Amino acid sequence: MPSYTADTRDMAFLLHDLFKVDASDIPGYDELDPSFTSAILEEAGKIASEVIAPLNAVGDKEGCTLENGVVRTPTGFKDAFEQLKEGGWPGLDCDPEYGGQGMPTIMGSATGEIFSSAGMAFMMYQGLTHGAYSAIHAHGTDEQKQTYLPNMVTCDWTGTMNLTEPHCGTDLGLMRTKAEPQDDGTYKISGQKIFISAGDHDMSDNVIHLVLAKIPGGPDGVKGISLFIVPKFLVNDDGSLGERNGVSVGALEEKMGIHGNATCVMNYDEATGYLLGQEHKGMRAMFTMMNEARLGVGVQGLSQAVVAYQNALDYAKDRLQGRAVTGAEYPDKPADPLIVHPDIRRSLMDQKSFVEGGRALVLWAAELIDRSHRQDDADAEGLVSLLIPVVKGFLTDKGFENAVLAQQVYGGHGYIEEWGMSQFTRDARIAMIYEGANGIQALDLVGRKLATDSGKHVMAFFDLVKSFTKEHEGNEALKADFLDPLKQGSKELQEAAMFFMQNGMKNPNHALAGSYDFMTMFGHVALGYMWARMAVAAQAALDEGTGDAAFYETKLATGRYYMKRQLPAISMHLARITSGADPVMALDAEAF
Amino acid sequence: MPSYTADTRDMAFLLHDLFKVDASDIPGYDELDPSFTSAILEEAGKIASEVIAPLNAVGDKEGCTLENGVVRTPTGFKDAFEQLKEGGWPGLDCDPEYGGQGMPTIMGSATGEIFSSAGMAFMMYQGLTHGAYSAIHAHGTDEQKQTYLPNMVTCDWTGTMNLTEPHCGTDLGLMRTKAEPQDDGTYKISGQKIFISAGDHDMSDNVIHLVLAKIPGGPDGVKGISLFIVPKFLVNDDGSLGERNGVSVGALEEKMGIHGNATCVMNYDEATGYLLGQEHKGMRAMFTMMNEARLGVGVQGLSQAVVAYQNALDYAKDRLQGRAVTGAEYPDKPADPLIVHPDIRRSLMDQKSFVEGGRALVLWAAELIDRSHRQDDADAEGLVSLLIPVVKGFLTDKGFENAVLAQQVYGGHGYIEEWGMSQFTRDARIAMIYEGANGIQALDLVGRKLATDSGKHVMAFFDLVKSFTKEHEGNEALKADFLDPLKQGSKELQEAAMFFMQNGMKNPNHALAGSYDFMTMFGHVALGYMWARMAVAAQAALDEGTGDAAFYETKLATGRYYMKRQLPAISMHLARITSGADPVMALDAEAF
Structure with missing residues (x-):
C-alpha cells in the first residue's frame, strides 16, 4: 500500500526562502514565522499520514453506496472526518467572524496539498464545503451568513455546487432547472443536476446545496441564471434543523476514480430555495x-x-x-x-x-x-x-x-x-x-484573460519576468542554466500572444486553435520562472552558508533539470500555434 | 455504450494504394487482391461490431472470477469465442500444415486491429495463444508441433507465456522457478509466476503454458534460462487429454483495466514440463x-x-x-x-x-x-x-x-x-x-538495435527516407507540406543518433538518458514518413481521377495536420537528448 509523507521541508523553503512570508506586507502574513508555519504543516502532515492516507485505498475499493436514499461513505471515513473537524482544519482559512481561524490562502493551499495527497476523494467533502462557504460569504445576506456559515466552517454541515445537468455542463445557458418565486420570498426549485460531488453522505448533519436555476420569465441563456441556497434540511429560526427539503439522491455514478467521494444525481422536486445574491446574476456569483x-x-x-x-x-x-x-x-x-x-x-x-x-x-x-x-x-x-x-x-x-x-x-x-x-x-x-474542462481553461486564458484590460495583466507577467532576469543578470552562476532559458521561453510566449493578436482579429480560430498549446507553454514558462526564482533563493542561502547545503544544492540540480529538459517544449508549442487554424479546421465535419 | 466500426476503407487504401500488396513480390501476397482483402476485413469487422464489441463493457464490469480453482470468464465470452473459432479467425495467419490459413502477417495485423478495437481484453485469449503457437512452431520438435499446434491453431487449446515472478520481471536473470530433469527426459517445474494473461479460463479444453525456468547447475543469470511446455492437462499419445498437471491458479489480480482477461498467479508444483528448444537457450527462443x-x-x-x-x-x-x-x-x-x-x-x-x-x-x-x-x-x-x-x-x-x-x-x-x-x-x-515496459523498448532501441551490424539498419532507415524524398522532390504539391518537414525530422533524428555515438562511448549514460526521447522522436519521424508516403499515394489517386476524391483530399488534409502539428515535437526531443546525461544523473540516490 502506498504511503505519504508531507514535504514540509520544501514548503518551508517556499514560504520562507522564496516568498519570505513573514516579511511580507500582506495583512496576516506577519504571524507566519517559521516556527508557526512549521507547526501547522507538521501537524497537518501527521493527520494526513496517519489518519487520511490509510483510508485512500479503502475508499477506492469500497466506494460509496446508496441505501434507501441514504449515501454511506466507506469504512473509516466518518471517524477520519471527525478528526479533521476536531483539529479545526476545515476552518483554517475561513473568516473568524464565523468561527474560522482567518489564516491566509497560502496556508490553506499548502495544507490543501498535504491533505489531498493523502486522500483526494476524502478531502473533497471538505473542499466542496469550502467552495459553498466562499459563495455564501461573498454573496449572502447577513442573515444567510449567520444561518449557514458557522456550521459550514466546522464542516458540521457540508456544501455542494450544483451546475451540470444531463444535457449541459460547459454551456449552462441550456439549463432547465427552474426556480419558481413564492409569495414568502423563497423559491421552489425543480430539476435534475448531475455529477454533484459530495452530494449526500453520512458524515454531516446537513448538506447545503448551492444550485443554479432559472427563474421563469428571466433573460435567455446564461444571463437568466440565478444561484440558490437549498439545504437538505431546512433550518429553523433558532438554528435547529427543521423539515426535510424536496431534494433527494437519484443515483450514485460509477466512476474511473475518486470512488470515496459520492458523485450524485440530485433531484430537486419543488425544493425550497433561497436566492443567493441577485436575480439572474448567478453566473457572476459563481465566477467570483x-x-x-x-x-x-x-x-x-x-x-x-x-x-x-x-x-x-x-x-x-x-x-x-x-x-x-x-x-x-x-x-x-x-x-x-x-x-x-x-x-x-x-x-x-x-x-x-x-x-x-x-x-x-x-x-x-x-x-x-x-x-x-x-x-x-x-x-x-x-x-x-x-x-x-x-x-x-x-x-x-x-x-x-x-x-x-x-x-x-x-x-x-x-x-x-x-x-x-x-x-x-x-x-x-x-x-x-x-x-x-482543461479545454475551457485554455479558452478562458486565450479568449478572455489575455485581452482583459487591453492585455494589461499578461504584460504585467512579462514585465515581472523581465525585471527578474534583469535584476539577476549579473549572477553568472545562474545565467546560463536559469536566466537565459527563462528569457528565451518568455520571449516565445510573447511571440505566441503576438500571433494571436495579429491573426485572431481576422479570424478568431487562429487564436482558439492554439489555445491549448498556449496554456501548456504558459505553464512551462511559469514553472521556469518559479525555478529561476527558487534558484536565486537557493543560491542566496548557499552563499549565506545558512546550513542545509545539501538541500539547496539538490534544489539547484532539480531546477537545472527542469530548464534543460522541460523548457524545450515551449518552442514546440509555439510552432504548433504559429501553424494557425488552417490545419485544424481544414475538414468539414462530415469528412472526419 | 460505445460502438465500433472497422475502418475497412482506410485499410483498403493502405493495402492497395500504399503498399500495393497484390503487386508485391512477397510470396502469398499475390492472392491479396482488393476483393479478397475486402471480404476478409468486412467479415472481421462484422464479428467485431456485432459479437465482440457488445461484450467489452460486460467484461470490464464483471471481470473474471476464481471459483474452486477454476477461472470463469464474463457472461458471453465463451459464446463469442466459439464464434471466433468457427470463423477460423485464430488460424488466419497460421501454418496450413497445422490447420492454419497461411495468410501473411499483414492481414493478421489488420484483422488484429479490428478485433482488438472491439474488445482488447477478450482478444488476449487468442493473442497469447498465437504467441505460444509461434514459439512452438519456431522451436518445437516435430512431435511437439504435431501434439500441440493443431489444437492451438483452432484455439481449442489456448496458450500462455510465463516469464515474470514476484521479484523479477525485466531482469529475468533473477528467476527462481526450477526445472529438475527427470529420467524420462521430462522436467519437474516448480515455482511461482505472476501476471500470466489468460492463465486459465473456461473457454478451452486445455491451456498450454510456456514457462521460463532454470535447470539447476546451469549458468547464472539469463544464460541459464530454459523454456518449457507445461500443459494444464497432459496429452496422451493418441492426442486425447490425460491427467491434470501440477499447475494451478493461485489468484486473480485486480487490475486497472482489461478486466475481461484473467491475469493469474500461476503455481507450478512439480508440474511436468517438456523442454522447448535447447537447454539454457530459453531467452533466445523467446526473443525470436x-x-x-x-x-x-x-x-x-x-x-x-x-x-x-x-x-x-x-x-x-x-x-x-x-x-x-x-x-x-x-x-x-x-x-x-x-x-x-x-x-x-x-x-x-x-x-x-x-x-x-x-x-x-x-x-x-x-x-x-x-x-x-x-x-x-x-x-x-x-x-x-x-x-x-x-x-x-x-x-x-x-x-x-x-x-x-x-x-x-x-x-x-x-x-x-x-x-x-x-x-x-x-x-x-x-x-x-x-x-x-516502454522504457525497456527505448533501451532496446538505443542500447542494442541502433548499433546492430554497425548501425546498418538505422542507416537503411535514413536511406529509405532520403531516397523517398529525393524521388519525389519534384512534386511541388507535396514539397512544403510533407517532404520538407520529413527531411528536417529525419535530419534531427540523425543528429540525435550522432550525439549518442559521439558521447555514448565516453559514458553510456549520455545515450541511455536520451533513449526514451529518441524512441518518441523516431516514432514521429516514422509516422511522418508514413504520412508522406500516404500523401504521395493519395495525390497519385487524385491525379488519376480514380474516384472517391473526397477520401483522398481528407487523407491529404489529415497528413498536413500531422506534419504541422506533431512533427515539431522532434526538435524538442532532440534538445532534451543533447542536454546529455548530466542533468539526469546529477543527484545521488539519497538526494532525491
Missing part, C-alpha cells in the same frame, strides 16, 4: 469564487503527482533489477536498484522537477489571491485571474501525466490495484475535467 | 517471437485509440454546446455541436492523424516481417527489428494519450463508467507496460 475553486483543483492535480512520485521513488530505491550500465553499484546485492538506470532517473527527475515547480506556482498564486483580497490589490487580482487557468489546466494535465510516469516505474505492479499506483492515475484524471 | 509479440502490443495501443476516437467523434457531432466563435453554424438548434470548436478539432485531428499514421506504420512493420520470413530477407529482418521497439513503445504511449484525449471530449461523461470511455483509457494503459 472561480479563482479559489480552480486553484483548489490545480492543487489536486499536483497532489496526486506528489504522492505518486514519493512512492515511485521508494520503489525505485528498493526494487532490484539489472545493473548500472557504468558498472554494478551494489555488487553485494543480486542486482542494482532501479534508480541506477538513466531512464528511471529521467522519469523521477521529470516528476521531482514538476512537483517542486508546481508547488511553487500554487503558493505564488495563493499569495496573489491573498494580496488581492487582503490589500484590495486589483493588479494582483488581474494577474492571478490570468494565471488561474494555467494553474488549473497545466497542473492537472501534468499532474495526471506524472502520476502515469510514477505508475510506470512499477512495471506490471503499477497496473494491479494492490500497489495503489493505479488509483493515483485514476483519481488524478478527474481534475483535468471538472471545474471547467 | 519478440517482433511479432511486440507488434501485437503496438496494435493493441493503436486499437484503443481507434475505437476511442470513433466514439469521441460521434459525441462531438452529437453533443450541443456553445456556438462557433465565427458565428452559429446550426442556428436552428439550441447550440452548435462540439465539433465546431477549434480546440475540439485540435483534439480530434490529433487523434485522427495518429490513428491513420499508426495504422500505416503497423502494416508496414507487418509487411517487413512477411518479407523477412517469406523471402528470408535479412535486411527486412534487421529493419523491422529496429522499428519494433518504436512500434511497441510509441504506439502504446500515444495510443494511451489519444484514448485520454478522446475521453476528454466527453467532459464529465468521459469519467463515469456508463459511457465506456474510461475503459479505453484503463485498458490502453497496460500496453505501455507489458511485453517489455
